Amino acid sequence: MxxxxxxxxxxxxxxxxxxxxxxxxxxxxxxxxxxxxxxxxxxxxxxxxxxxxxxxxxxxxxxxWDDKDGKATFWHSSAHLLAEALEAVYPGIKFGTGPATSNGFYYDVDPGEHKISSDDFKKIEDKMLELARQKNTFDRSPITKEEALKYFTEKGDEYKIELIEKRGEDEALTLYKQGNFVDLCRGPHLPSTAKIKAVKLMNVAGAFWQGDDSRQQMTRVYGVSFQKQKELTQYLHMLEEAKKRDHRKLGKELGLFMFSEKVGQGLPIWLPNGTALRSRLEDFLKAEQIKRGYQPVITPHIANKELYVTSGHWEKYGEDSFQPIKTPREGEVFLLKPMNCPHHCEIYGHRPRSYKELPVRIAEFGTVYRYEQSGELHGLTRVRGFTQDDAHIFCTPDQVKEEFLNVLELTQHVLSKMGFEEFTAQISLRDPNNKEKYIGSDELWDKAESAIIEATKEVGLKTITELGEAAFYGPKLDFMVKDALGRSWQLGTIQVDYTLPNRFELEYIGADNQTHRPVMIHRAPFGSMERFIGVLTEHCAGRFPLWLTTDQFAILPVSDKYLDYANKLKATLAEHDIRGYIDDRTESIGKKIRDTEVKKVPFMLIVGEKEEAAKNVSVRKQGEGDLGAMEIEAFAKYFKDLL
RNA sequence: GCCAGUGUAGCUCAGUUGGCCAGAGCAGCUGAUUUGUAAUCAGCGGGUCGGGGGUUCGAAUCCCUCCACUGGCUCCA
Missing domain, CATH: 3.10.20.30 (Beta-grasp domain)
Incomplete structure (x- = not known):
């Protein structure tokens, strides 16, 4: 050898x-x-x-540290260190699982009679650092299933026992030991705890054991750790900065939207500034859709229950959603519209269709209502009433790929126009082990799934695939974007559906004079206006793309002696379709500048004696400062070049 | 829905062993100031201390309950 x-x-x-x-x-x-x-x-x-x-x-x-996997090792070991500290502070505590995450680590524990709250973090953190300073090595040792069961049975860690029992008879298991703490773990781990120099516990949360809400709730302790105290300080500072970009904070500051307890949880109210922004977004997409052959429609906000019995939504969501609206007529019930697809199916099916008119693209900014669980609501990104930029394309099976690619093009155009360069395209498929959650035959699912997979492959779109993330009637291609704190949100979505056309018995007459079943593509490039604007606000930190901004400039006269001149300038800019206002308050120029900066108006045009005499304006850019004097036509040109 | 935390003026926040009429800054109103690149000065008004119930001579403060929000879990047609 x-x-x-x-x-x-x-x-x-x-x-x-x-x-x-x-x-x-x-x-x-x-x-x-x-x-x-x-x-x-x-x-x-x-x-x-x-x-x-x-x-x-x-x-x-x-x-x-610079490698994703290296960092994951660091945080995974930190999770073990946390567990060791928890065991020292709370004797008899039982352990679930404790992995690294994309921004730290957590450990799920069952503290028994103890209760862990954020008040206890300091002593746990101190214990972790004390243990880390012992420079204990992480020792790996292979173990058989039988030995592992024996060890954790003696220790009384029933969660570990459950995990072990799920493993195959001959599967190689490993234990890792650092200091006094032994864990069932496949590793890998750091050479020693000495590397962990800074730890911070972030929060505690309840988490269902094995992610199953019918099972016991564990206490999940989240933390983050670093090799240097300075890195931790920087990280915490970064989080503070991220909070300033929170759309809930900015939405309040910029007057975009509000909530009212009296109106109801999760029901956003759009204020004038937010409405202006939203209208501009809608107008943009409407124009793009007209170019691409979509036909706008309008449908009611309620519909007879029978519509949703046909679509399958009643069976799937009826109990858990807003409850039916009764009428004076016995037995008659209506539902708040939870999605637009069934209405659009009715539009398609209201008269015979020829293959010659396909694809039919029916578009609607449709407002829908869903009774999301109260704990799920989150600013504008998860709400109970929202407007989808929805459309349904009815096409022949041969047209599916081309139509899918058209939609993909539109979705990417929308994202790039908004400045979203970083997104994840996720192919969301059915969970093959849980088919009863879905409607439609295996054959139709296979067709729909392969249509998405092939089309994305054809255009070379980089995708990730998630099982179990499909809609109940079909697979999806979802565009995921991150918010200020790195949480992922689904924005645009494209879904291929062979099932609803069946349920609604939709047809078209083919060239062969026979009836055929169309395929349906659901799509929403924004996803919903609410979520899109929420995530967009965080993405641009409240400084929206210039073409979207309501007030593109503010003219700030040094005193009201210059109001006439300011009005002339405003009129000139209006001729160039540049929007803005004059701050005609009798405030100091310093105050006006400050207020305009805070409102994030992109350009300030300062006019006083100098400017009026020289027939120009002093231009100040939000967040950047004085750009110097320009003639108004030169500013208009400069501005338009930025659009 | 579940776990944990939070809730004081329009906004941001003080008020930590229960104890005089609950405070500040900003915003608002009134007046003065006609102002040169991030807050002019003075005065004034504004709060059911999230709602309800309880303990107490006395509750923003302690207890119960409901509501909303925040961070997670579960869920997301």
Whole structure:
């Protein structure tokens, strides 16, 4: 047996080491500085402990804080450190699972009689740091299922036992031990706890065991940790900054929308500034849709229950939604419209359709009402009454791909026009192990799913795939965008549906003079006006794209002696379709500037004696400062070039 | 819906062993100031301390309950 192994590094170089060398030893052989930064290593594509011996020829990539997987190792180990501290502070506490997340880590625990609240964080954090300073190593040891069961049965950790019992008989399990804490864990972990120099517990939350709301609720403790105190300070500062971009805060400050307890939870009220913004967005999309052959329609906000019995929505959501509206007539019930599709199916089906008129694209900014659980409501991004930029395309099976691609083009156009460059395209498929949650045959699902997969592949769209995220009637392509705090929200959506046309018995007459069933594509590039504007507000921190902004400029006269001149300037800009107002209050110029800055009006045009004499304006850009004097026509040109 | 936390003026917040008529800044109103690149000065008005119930001589403060909001979980047609 050869005692030497070949290690291939990411740059392609191959080095020889003794069998059993660890990634950490490899790092040390390269430089001690590198070794100090190594958190874990990718060995043949799998993330390993940096200290785990490598026994054969392998490709090795050393992972540091700058690698996503390196960071995940750091936070995963921090979760174990948290668990160790919790066990020390709350003896007898039971453990669920404790993974790394995209911005830290958590551990789900059952504290028994204890109650963990944020008041206890300080002592837990102190304990964590105390334990970290012991520089304990994370020791990996393989264990059989039987041994693992024995260990955790003796410890009395029933959650771990449940996890172990789910594993295969011959599956290799591992334990990790640091200090006095032993956990069932596949790893990997840090070389030692010494790397963890700064910890901060963020919050506690309830979390259902195994994500199942019929099961026991665990206490989930969230935290974040760093290699340096300074990094933690910076992170907390970043969070503070992110809070300033919160659309709920900005929406209040900019007068976009409000809520009223009397009107009801989750029912946003659009204020004048928000309405102006929203109208501009709607007008933009309406124009784009007309260009692309959509036909706008308007449908009522309520419909007879029978409509939703036909669509399947009654059976799926009836009990959990706004309850039916009764009429004086015995037995007659109406429902608030929870979506527009059934109405549009009725429009399609109200007269015979020829293949010659397909695809039929029916569009509506349709307001819908859904009784979302109270704990789910969130600013504008999750509400109970909202307006979808909805449309349904009815087409022949042959047209599905082309229509899907057209919609994809429109959706991407919308996102780019709004300045969303970073989004995730998610293919949301049915959960194959949970088919009873969905309606429609396997055959139709396969068709619909492959239509989406093929079309996205054809245009080279980078996608991720999630099982179980489909709508109950069909798969979706969802466009996900992150808010200020990194939470992901679904905006645009495109859905391919073979099922509803069946339920509504929709037809068209083909070239063969036979009846055929159309395919339906549901799509909403914004998703909903509410959520879109909420996420857009955070994305641009309240500084909306210039073409969307209600007040594009404010003219600030130094005193009211210059109001006549200001009015002339405003009229000139109006001729150029540039919107704005004159701040004619008798306030100091400094005060006017401050107020206009706070309102995030993009341009301030300051006029006084100098400007009137020179027939120009002093231009100040919001957030940036004085740009100097310009003639008004020059400003108009400069402005239009920015659009 | 579940777990935890929060709720004081239009906004942002003080008011921590229960104790004089509950405070500040900004905003608002009135007056003066005609102002040069992020807050002119003075005066004035404004609060069922989220709602209801209880404990107490006395409650913004303690307890119960409901509501809303925040962070998660579950859910998201």
């Amino acid at each position: 050869d005692a030497q192994i070949n290690i291939t590094l990411p740059d392609g170089s191959v080095r020889q080491y003794e069998k059993g060398t660890s990634a950490m030893q490899i790092a040390e052989s390269i430089s001690s500085g590198l070794a100090r930064n190594v958190l874990s290593a990718k060995v043949n594509g799998e993330v390993w402990d940096a200290n785990r011996p490598i026994d054969g020829d392998s490709s090795v990539q050393l992972l540091t």
